Amino acid sequence: MTTLFAPRLSRRSLGRLNILGIAVTALALLLPAWGQDKGADEIRIGVVMPITGREAKPGQYQREGIELAIKQINDGGGIFVKSRGKKLPIKEIFYDDGSDQSRSAGMVERAMSSDGVVAVLGGYSTALGEAESVMPDRYQTPWITPGAGATTVFSRGYEYVFGTLSPIDLLGSTTAQYLGNLVDKGKLSKGLKVALALENTDHGIDYGRGIDNWNHEHPGYFNVVFSEKFELGATDFSGLLQKVKNAHADIFLADAHLQDYITMHRQYIQSGMYHQMVSYGARGPEADARKALGAATDYIFAGIWWSSRLSYPQVKKFNADYQAFAGHAPDSWYPATAYDAMRILAAAIEHAGSLDKTAIRDQLRKVELKDSLLPGQVLRFGKNGQIAGSFVIVQNKPEDKVDIVFPLDAATGESIAPKPKAH
């Protein structure tokens, strides 16, 4: 009679199998300990940023901000961890997500599951941040995004998700508030018509909602006469711009990524369009855009999370340190939110007094960074894990000059409104 099972094992073979089983079990039990040992004299931090692909440039700047903070902390001996009774240096585990959503989530998962990190910094751009944000609670590892600000990332009740970008709808409402201030100052007329062209992402949706909310709360300032979404990376905007033209608006507000900003504004200029004020959301002062568009970027205004022209002493020091570290001056806001993300994480680890990830998460909820680079100078996370700081509005001026024009107490120059017709 045949049997479904292999021939019976002898007692000796069973004994050998038992020994093998015990060895494998012991190895399995020892491996995590070995992993911890490997990181015992260092604090492993995962960094997942795009340094290739369409978000490569901002991703690179954010990486530089994080690495500058790590260097400064390590130069000071590291972070004091009470449970170890000594300062431990930070070891960065870096992954390039190639600006790809699925790869981005995969890299965060890898860092959290296999690399023994105590936290991950990652997610430049809302789309990549959204993909990454599902991992932290799964692996109970704190994750701080310095580059995703859409409310969808922070509205799902996650416990381990934090962000150093203020919400995008606040960017929209600050933009509208700035324009309202220009109306109050008599630089723009009341009741002007606004056309909105928004990228078809949560970023674009939040930006539009912020403008709508402000308009709703302050009736009579503006009328939104056109609002439409466009796809990222479009090859041609002539149809969309024709619709904007037909709307006969006085103000044109778009929310776009860098490449779309360049392509759209080139076509805007070529078609001879003019609006009293023009903005591309958080884009405007970037060096790459100014090289691609030249004087056509003059008088464009942008709402950004940080400006190197803020007058705080810590900003001046950061500008000098960053220049020395990266070999170039900060380009727009990108490195600052990343630098502060790393610093607030370091503060949370020190307050936690151990490398326990839940303890670090608990401290991230309480800790305050009192010399933050960001407007307001104090960085703390809200209940949903996102900060709720303010924005600065900057305006490009001729000869590559960029001024902070709003809020007024931080202004470094006057708003030029309406913008001259040649532009």
Add this chain to the structure above:
Amino acid sequence: MSAADLLNLFIAAVLLAGVYAAMSVGMTIIYGVMKIVNLAHAGFLMLGAYFVYEAYERFHIDPLLGVLLAFPVFFLLGMGVHWLLVRRIATSDQPTLTSLLLLFGVWLVLQNLGYLIWGNSDRAILTPRTLSSLEIGPISFPTVRLVVFGAAVVSLVVLEFVLHKTWFGRSVRALMQNNEAGQIVGVNVERTAQVAFGVGIAFAGAAGGLLAMLYSFSPDFGATFQLRAFVIIVLGGLESFGGVAIGALILALAETFCILVLPASYQPAIAFSLLVVALIVLPDGVAGLWNKRRRWA
């Protein structure tokens, strides 16, 4: 919307068709002769953009002249890639998985080479032409798009001339129509395929240079255009250069005018809906329809 606005949009669509045709020709030549879908096309578009950019930045060579210079350089590059890699793929009358994988790999290598050499900055070419327009009454012609359109038309005319009036052109057409019959009448298949691959890459490089005049670019550049080139050659009929021009025009008109009634975010959906429609209704493309009508006549 006024008649002038509609005319402006029509002109914008025609000029966009020029851009699309320029970037699709190279892919068509290679598919026609070798039945290879060149997935590295985007990589060569990107290299062409950087070639023209470097010529402009380092040697102050006008981008249009840079495009002309790109042609022989990329022709030799294409011949080299064929000699080194593509000739080793077994010939077939259908695209093979091997060829797709090989050329996809070449694309990745080119992309990473781009990152190694140029980093991840967005580059752009800014000349006095970039933002200027030619105004004729209420009609506006963006100068740089006009230049690209002119270059695309010239490319297609020269290609048509070469294909119909030279031995190489006749060899190419023979292989496109019937590979085995071509061999019987004395066409050197390997040599013709190598030259055709070189010409295809030369067109890709030159098209990349033309696109660099319109868009900012990084080593990641080209993927969006490659997808559209694929839609165009399917619409046009895979092996027809006249079909490429018509396919490009259909896509550009559809994308531009559909946006007047649909949200702009539907633009990619328009392109891919056209692809699906073409595959179901016109599997041989516009050229196939044209050939059928000629046969009936």
